[in-house]
Amino acid sequence: MKILKKNQISGPHKDLSIYIHIPFCEKICPYCDFNKYSKVDELIPDFTQSLIKEIQINSKEFKNSKIVTISLGGGTPSYINNQDLISVFDSIKNNYYLDDEFEFSIEINPADLDDSKLELYEEIGINRVSVGGQSFDNKILKKLGRNHDSEILIKSLELLSNSYIDNINLDLIFGVPSQTLTQWENSLKMFLNFSFPHLSTYLLTFEPKTKFYKDLNQRRIFEPKENEIINMFNLTKEILNNNNYSQYEISNWAKKDRESIHNLRYWNSENYLGFGPGSSSHIDGRRMKNISSLKKYIQLCKNKINPDELYSEISTMTEEEKMIEYVMLNLRLKKGIEHEDFQRKFDNVFTLKFRDMLEELNNNFLIKSNSKSTSLTNKGKLLSDYIFSKFTEEISL
Template identity: 30%
Template sequence: MLAEPARGTSIVPPSGMALYIHVPFCKTKCPYCDFNTYQGIERLMDPYMGALTQEITQWGELLEGPVVNSVFFGGGTPSYLNEGYIGRILESAGSSFQLGADAEITIEANPGDLDLEACQRLVKAGVNRLSIGVQSLDNGLLSILGRRHDADQAMEALQIARNGGLSDINLDFMYGLPNQTMPQWQDTMQRMVSQRPTHISLYCLTLEEGTPLHHWVETGKLPQSDQDLAADMYHYAADLMEQEGYQHYEISNWCLPGFECRHNLCYWLNQPYLGVGPGAHSCLGTFRFWDISSPGTYIKAANDWSANNSPPVVELTEEVLESVFPVDHQEYIDPETFCAETMFLGLRLLEGMDLAEVSEQVGIDLAQRYASEISDLTELGLLEQVGPRLRLTKPAHLIANQVFTRFVG
């Protein structure tokens, strides 16, 4: 039995936390998506705003206004919300938490939702980073993915965002798609790097059971993806971006120097974060918990909750979480789980992790705790020690999840 790791004496350390805001609305739901998102519920936008700001206020009172280093609007399609909503949410966050002038504030956007005035209003509201869901620059593949934009609109959106005052911009792309070819991928990647976005994320398609795309592949309407080809696509993109001066800092993420996503680094470094909104997940203190997923039920819970019952707390407990109106489930993160997660999250970073430094932070000797696993994976050529840092080898990048399972259970 491991001793309790040293995770700080307060719920949120003085260094602060990250804030995730879930926006569940979509104009249309993509056929590959299994996230907690909904189309056709625009009528709930106003009551959602009321419930969300109420949740933010409640957490500000409970946690006594901790420092927030980053805010991330995810979804769903946050850009589907009126920019006035975004401004109101950030005002609520700013009055409930210590939101610094240098905080990273990201909003995910669909290319078709961006125009010059919208971008200017986002900047005025405080947004300083944009993540555009491009996914592909091939119109045929965009059609398969059910996207609302075409390739020209995607490239135009990037320029519009820049003209509107947003210079820190991530572009999301997907590979390993049905019917996707290497020439298509090469063309997409070459066009993408020529635009010099500050950040690029590449995700291999995962067919999620219950989604239309999964059904189409299972029934033969679309072919299975070629996993060997997907691996070649990943390596091609990695080589191209290295040539173009991008830093490969996490398995699926590249950036120009100094433009790492600070919000996601919080996750990979296993630091505290608070999620608000329907279905949003949080990790604070020794608990992981998540909100009611149904937007309608989330809103009703806010309406039923009695205000002024959120005195500050010094320790997060089951009883405290049960009193928070939108929390639906909670789980205690035992020391074994915390250490395992610290290992495999840290190993997602290309620089790996300084085991001695991280061990001091968590209060447990991770090199000793995982000596057998580290030795076995090193012999298999999947881990390597470079100076004080333990990291994945290049061949392990595409099978990282298989490596990570060695640290769990």
């Protein structure tokens, strides 16, 4: 017989994911446009109490839900101390019904990892670790403004390799100004040495409000040439495919059955709750975004709040918005858009609705379509933003 813990009730439960945003970093990387803060460590205790309060007040509405994944992201979740992390996890455990086997992942900075952190992760049930490595090349790490070098990265990966955790992801970035194909190749090969089941490869983008964006506009740094990006992209595919990794999403590679369950739930538009400043939630077509300001978040949580007061945006998606999101998220995935699924969801025949556009994209070798599904080709993955904008235009007409 299953023993129910506090706040766990019998009966059917809807699957739900939880994302927790820990917005602290030791220093700010010049390319980063996440909601993050550095040099405000004095706010961490108040932030932790606020987070716990937000987690508690939301739980009443979701008492019939079953938590199937929890993801700690940021910022840098490994930056906060062990006691704060235990308090946050206890508040989830005491207020939500956790599935018997839920994916529980944490993003870590290589410089933060040590034995005591690993012991804690094991104690609270963390079973997936994602390492923000970015590169094994010291020149590239310096350019990216990271607070670790290649030696620290390798040490942290070795520590993980010898630990209880076998579900490990590494993040690597390509398309960094001045990065050579050989530097990228070396990083990929270094990753292979560890035989981890998952790799995320991100193309660096120059987002407004970042230092890199300013540097680019003032010609202090230069974007890599298009053919350099294509070469890195193709090399990634060649090396990873040859080593049994499948590109199940544009930026994500996994060995068989080792995909990130939490991320797949985002891409499949499943329900999730976000806690912490700037985090987003999606519940049955309703989207909510928390206020981004850390200080305002703490201030609001100190008062008696109801969950809606923390949101800076609440919207119910229109059918058009749902379709745009569905097309974009599914085209990012290897399986692509399954025509029957599209028809079931939108009462519309995919191949008829987009007939002319599909023909044009097909003729340009950007998509591959058969009677059952449509997905991006290799060339299409490189030009995904263009393809998404074509679909968005067509749906918004």
